[in-house]
Amino acid sequence: MIIRMNRLLFLLFVSTATLACQANDADEYAAKVKESERDYPLLLQQWRNAGRVRNQDSEDKLYEAARRSTHLEAIEEMAARKDVASIEIKVPGEVQAIKAQAVRRFDDPEQGEYRGNPFIFRRMTGKRFELWTSKHGWLFDSKGNLINEANPPRRDGHGREWYGAFLPDGSWVTTDLGDADSRLSFFTREGQLNREIKGAHLALSAEEVDADKDAGRYANIIGWCRCDKNGRGFVASVGSEDGWAKVFVTPDGKARPISWSEPWQLCYPRDLEAKGFFPLYRPSDDGKLWLYREEAGHGPGVGFPSFTTSSAAPKKDWFTAEQQRENIFSACIPGGTHDFGFLPGSHTAFIDADVNYDNGYSEPAPTAQKDRVPTKSWFFSPKGDCLGWVNAHYLCDSDRGKTLWFTNDDGDILQLSSDLKPKQRVAFTVNGEFAWPEKLFVDLRLGFFYVNKRLVLARW
Numbered sequence: 530m531i532i533r534m535n536r537l538l539f540l541l542f543v544s545t546a547t548l549a550c551q552a553n554d555a556d557e558y559a560a561k562v563k564e565s566e567r568d569y570p571l572l573l574q575q576w577r578n579a580g581r582v583r584n585q586d587s588e589d590k591l592y593e594a595a596r597r598s599t600h601l602e603a604i605e606e607m608a609a610r611k612d613v614a615s616i617e618i619k620v621p622g623e624v625q626a627i628k629a630q631a632v633r634r635f636d637d638p639e640q641g642e643y644r645g646n647p648f649i650f651r652r653m654t655g656k657r658f659e660l661w662t663s664k665h666g667w668l669f670d671s672k673g674n675l676i677n678e679a680n681p682p683r684r685d686g687h688g689r690e691w692y693g694a695f696l697p698d699g700s701w702v703t704t705d706l707g708d709a710d711s712r713l714s715f716f717t718r719e720g721q722l723n724r725e726i727k728g729a730h731l732a733l734s735a736e737e738v739d740a741d742k743d744a745g746r747y748a749n750i751i752g753w754c755r756c757d758k759n760g761r762g763f764v765a766s767v768g769s770e771d772g773w774a775k776v777f778v779t780p781d782g783k784a785r786p787i788s789w790s791e792p793w794q795l796c797y798p799r800d801l802e803a804k805g806f807f808p809l810y811r812p813s814d815d816g817k818l819w820l821y822r823e824e825a826g827h828g829p830g831v832g833f834p835s836f837t838t839s840s841a842a843p844k845k846d847w848f849t850a851e852q853q854r855e856n857i858f859s860a861c862i863p864g865g866t867h868d869f870g871f872l873p874g875s876h877t878a879f880i881d882a883d884v885n886y887d888n889g890y891s892e893p894a895p896t897a898q899k900d901r902v903p904t905k906s907w908f909f910s911p912k913g914d915c916l917g918w919v920n921a922h923y924l925c926d927s928d929r930g931k932t933l934w935f936t937n938d939d940g941d942i943l944q945l946s947s948d949l950k951p952k953q954r955v956a957f958t959v960n961g962e963f964a965w966p967e968k969l970f971v972d973l974r975l976g977f978f979y980v981n982k983r984l985v986l987a988r989w
Contacts, residue, residue, distance in 0.1 A: 565597035608860040609915035629989035650968035661692040697760035704751040711749030732774035770806040813871040858913025873930025876911040927971035940965040
């Protein structure tokens, strides 16, 4: 009885001490916020008076004051080194209507294990594209005709975030039929399972797996996988986080290792999104320049990612690679999302920023304030000069990169030239109803749209 009473007293003491520490932390942070509100106007004016030049000490102080007091517009100004309002790229004129006709409509699947859009869209080759959910896949030709469908026989798995991938002949692969099964499962065009390979055996020999238990444990996950641009096999990332290895896998299951930079060369041009973990990264079309995105996983840095350009390609050991990287320029973009990269055939970087951004874990960013940070796509020259911003998200390009398409918060498309000059505003209708563009294949005159909150494949 005495021991139990002592244990209860100890737990009460710990709980009381914890609450006291939390209260002290909250009071301390509140005091810092008040101090930042007081210091912010003077720090901003001093930085402007100095010509907005790079100065690590003064910029660190201004950044901390602006972040704590949620003056996010000042952090944008620090990235641009110019008056932000004066460099907005506006697309004047009336909205021109583009009339499209529905080809196929899709029911919205149940929200699965992973947050975000339950659909995955990919341009596989010049004549094939695909759509996937966790439980279904559709393969289309360049005219929008349905070539094949897939119904993964899942048990308690979800397919990880990539769900599945077709080859042009209609055969396909997936993973996670059973929760964390760590296998790449191969299916025939008719949906018959004909092969399963453990992830570690795609990246390593059986002897290497036996010799390195960590490799066997962490290299089994199939992080992502998709068809190569010629339709001859699959490009895959094997392992947790940024992967244990990148591999090319033939339809008969033979794998060869590839470098960390090769996936963008092997996949359909400009369709492979940013990859990585900490950091994320994406190359220019010629592979000579890389844009890296780094952000705190929790704490006050959430929502304030930094974007850095470098000629150094990513490597397996990302920490060592980061230390060896020679950065060309770096900018903090409040609300900067995972949608970033380079303009077609160019070293001009674009970075999307979203008012509803969160870090993908449990912490919403302080940038999620619609009266503070509008939706933007930022543009930076290879040397880091801010070339302006447009009130829209990057969507796609056309005319061999001569026309850039951006979607604004109303679902209209703002078109810019490759040198960021305004062209026109357009909006889609599908069978007479307003259509929100989700993924467009402009060269095929086909695309996926949301019409009355339902996904539609349409042709124009």
